Amino acid sequence: MIIGIDLGTTYSLGATLNLDHQPVLLPDNSDKNVLYTPSILHINGNNAFVGQSVMHMLEQNPDLGVVRFFKRYLGDNKELHMDGMGDVWYPESIAALVLKKIKYDAEIYASNTVEGAVITIPAHFSDAQRKSVLHAAAMIDLPVLGLVEEPVAAAMHYGISNKAVEQNILVYDLGGGTFDSTVLSMSDRSFYVLSKDGLTDLGGKEFDEAIAGIIHEQFERSSGKALVFTGRKLQQLRVFSEEVKIELSCPGVQYVNRMCLLGDDNIEVFISRKEFERAITPYIDRTLKILKRCISSANLREEDIDVLLLVGGSSMVPFVQQHIKATIPKLADKIRFQDPMKAVVYGAAIYARMLSGKDQPGSIEMPSELKGVTGYNLAVRAVDTESGRTILDIIIPKNRPVPLKVKKTYYTAPNNGGKMRIELAQFIEEDDIKTMGVLNVGPLPSNEANYPIEITLEYTEDNVVVLQAYDPRSGRELEKTFGKEGMGATYLAAQKKLVQKAFINNVI
Helix, strand or coil: CEEEEECCCCEEEEEEECCCCCEEECCECCECCCCCEECEEEEECCEEEECHHHHHHHHHCCCCCCEECHHHHCCCCCCCEECCCCCEECHHHHHHHHHHHHHHHHHHHHCCCCCEEEEEECCCCCHHHHHHHHHHHHHCCCCEEEEEEHHHHHHHHHHHHCCCCCEEEEEEEECCCCEEEEEEEEECCEEEEEEEEEECCCCHHHHHHHHHHHHHHHHHHHHCCCCCCCHHHHHHHHHHHHHHHHHHCCCCCCEEEEEEEECCEEEEEEEEHHHHHHHHHHHHHHHHHHHHHHHHHCCCCHHHCCEEEEECHHHHCHHHHHHHHHHCHHHHHHEEECCCCCHHHHHHHHHHHHHHCCCCCCCCCCCCEEECECCCEEEEEEECCCCCCEEEEEEECCCCECCEEEEEEEECCCCCCCCEEEEEEEECCCCCEEEEEEEEECCCCCCCCCCEEEEEEEECCCCCEEEEEEECCCCEECCEEEECCCCCHHHHHHHHHHHHHCEECCCC
């Protein structure tokens, strides 16, 4: 069985192609009517509760210890959760539990084993974040055919569903926790990514928090006292804020006026649609800045865009579309929706079948080629010995076609001790530089100064960075280590052991 997985900030989904070669969602193993897995977990001993079962548990016990929004921490080497047995869980192992649950759902649905999967990721995911997803899959022995960026998957589903050719598609993907923008060019059955950009800290979560802020202010104004939060109150506020957001997004609804229970306090809340829209305008403005930058990076004009595809649950808030039309009028008549909540996972399922080579006669036409681009500038960061300033030597610029391999020669400094230390960084803009880690090369064949070391840096098709170091005099590969502290084989083995002993208990 070949599947696609949308590993989301707030919801995760699995999909496959059915006997009619159409993408379908994989239902929860314990309730066939549940097609979405909330990306929330509760870990109790060797039992891991994932998804809808945790939401039911929270209704009974709002103080229950849960893990959510783990996707935002992938690649950060962050201790995310400590369970009752004192075991520490990192974002990769939490993600692995969600993947494990979806893999199990798929195998129950098809009565067959998963032979390969494509996992979706935000377009702007860094090398460390992409490798974290691959590590999570490896922890459950999930065969990964490839990674696909969420906007690319959505565009692929749109293009194939509409038999669209010769179009420039601009994807606006606003999900629960991240925002992506990608420009793709379609030609016959081929997809070419021209540029991509995004934000790791903006999504529907911020919309909910904007409403929560309004409620918080109204509570303190009406009660005359500070609101002291507990686990129960936070859960009640989170659920109520999401309900208000959904209600204010319904046609014809101009305000919400209802009672809000927070712990033992009950207050009347009044929020107008205009107030909600004012609160989220700064967030949407940030996405439109990225959208315009993405068009420019593709060397296109707004009038060159044929389709603006809105994807992700948060893109369905009516004000998002209204604000796009008002801010970028040239795109107003080009906005399209195509299964905004499912498009990403449907595209992943299609791409998984494409990569598996198991296409069958009479099935939907698969793309013959998908070409991506680098999402980040890849650079060496060093200190200029004369000025003392930190400099960035860009080796591979962003938005270059992948796969791509570049060679660069560096020379050792005096008193190098037979080793070389190189710091690598990725960035879109220089005010947001992400350190990838340190490349340590050596021991070298000679301790002499100005000894040449050839560094080969490669972006794979999945935008994962591969590094090699050579002695150009002999042509031999040199010993090297690369990465961040704590992210080595010992860490991965320990986390895999935790994940594999966890039983996915998903009784709803």
